[in-house]
Amino acid sequence: MTNPTIAIISGASTVPELYAPLQSAFETKGYPTVVTEPPSITSADATTVTLDTDVEYVRLSVLAPLLAEGKDVVLLLHSYGGAYGAAAAQGLSKTQRLGNGEKGGVVGIVYAASFVVEPGQNALEALAVTDLAGSGIVPGVCIHIRSTLSRMKCSLILTSPCRKNQEPSYSHQPARCGRPSRPKKVQSALQR
Amino acid sequence: MKPCSVSAIATATSILYAPYQDPAYEGKIAFIGMEDDHIITAERRKAYLEKSGITLVRNLKGGHGIDLESTEEVAGAVVGFVEGFGK
Numbered sequence: 267m268t269n270p271t272i273a274i275i276s277g278a279s280t281v282p283e284l285y286a287p288l289q290s291a292f293e294t295k296g297y298p299t300v301v302t303e304p305p306s307i308t309s310a311d312a313t314t315v316t317l318d319t320d321v322e323y324v325r326l327s328v329l330a331p332l333l334a335e336g337k338d339v340v341l342l343l344h345s346y347g348g349a350y351g352a353a354a355a356q357g358l359s360k361t362q363r364l365g366n367g368e369k370g371g372v373v374g375i376v377y378a379a380s381f382v383v384e385p386g387q388n389a390l391e392a393l394a395v396t397d398l399a400g401s402g403i404v405p406g407v408c409i410h411i412r413s414t415l416s417r418m419k420c421s422l423i424l425t426s427p428c429r430k431n432q433e434p435s436y437s438h439q440p441a442r443c444g445r446p447s448r449p450k451k452v453q454s455a456l457q458r
Numbered sequence: 459m460k461p462c463s464v465s466a467i468a469t470a471t472s473i474l475y476a477p478y479q480d481p482a483y484e485g486k487i488a489f490i491g492m493e494d495d496h497i498i499t500a501e502r503r504k505a506y507l508e509k510s511g512i513t514l515v516r517n518l519k520g521g522h523g524i525d526l527e528s529t530e531e532v533a534g535a536v537v538g539f540v541e542g543f544g545k
Contacts (some may be wrong), residue, residue: 267539278466297537304466316466317471350466353475356473356477374486375487376487377488379498386470391470449502
């Protein structure tokens with residue numbers, strides 16, 4: 267019996283390369299893995315990205331190819347991944363797919379150091395964050411811009427809680443915001 | 459300069475859905491809490507579990523960054539849950 271594929275639904279502040287140790291740990295145990303690289307990280311224009319964009323990416327670019335091969339999948343949701351990954355699971359459980367005469371499906375979901383978002387809630391609300399940086403009052407979030415590897419990437423790093431009224435740390439370095447890529451569109455039975 | 463993820467984390471999905479409310483995933487959802495997680499704090503974890511009703515829970519030592527730390531422990535916990543999901 268083949269082990270399910272672990273689909274690591276990444277957090278807002280990470281890039282796939284950073285999940286290599288975790289992937290290695292799973293693959294040593296005989297579990298194949300994939301890691302998401304959602305538009306919220308890769309899009310050149312951050313203002314066009316919403317949570318729905320990331321949900322669509324998971325369904326079409328991550329899950330659809332696996333399910334098309336009849337594979338079983340476990341979603342491992344990390345941090346912000348609990349928001350877009352959880353919503354992507356709708357209608358894709360193995361139980362439902364078997365009932366529709368389809369093979370494979372999502373056989374389980376693990377929230378790990380992850381937001382557990384309620385329907386209609388955004389990720390910041392799930393953290394009880396009521397104000398973003400800019401007002402000078404950030405209850406629980408500092409936003410940093412960091413460079414990763416040899417490329418400049420824009421990402422949110424949710425760090426330890428800031429003191430109230432602490433100015434957030436911005437690095438105003440000219441940089442491209444991610445790579446100008448779009449989520450891959452995969453022809454899939456999910457596109458109805 | 460714009461952080462890539464701000465609009466994504468600050469907007470809710472239009473999909474009014476949570477798997478923990480879905481009978482199709484009953485018994486198939488688990489939660490791993492990291493004891494030194496300063497983002498998903500102990501209070502937040504408690505609130506999540508109360509709200510969601512998730513009962514398959516493991517608490518591990520380590521911080522928020524499971525991509526880089528406590529990877530063996532996290533992988534082991536996930537595999538344990540997966541084996542249980544299959545039963």
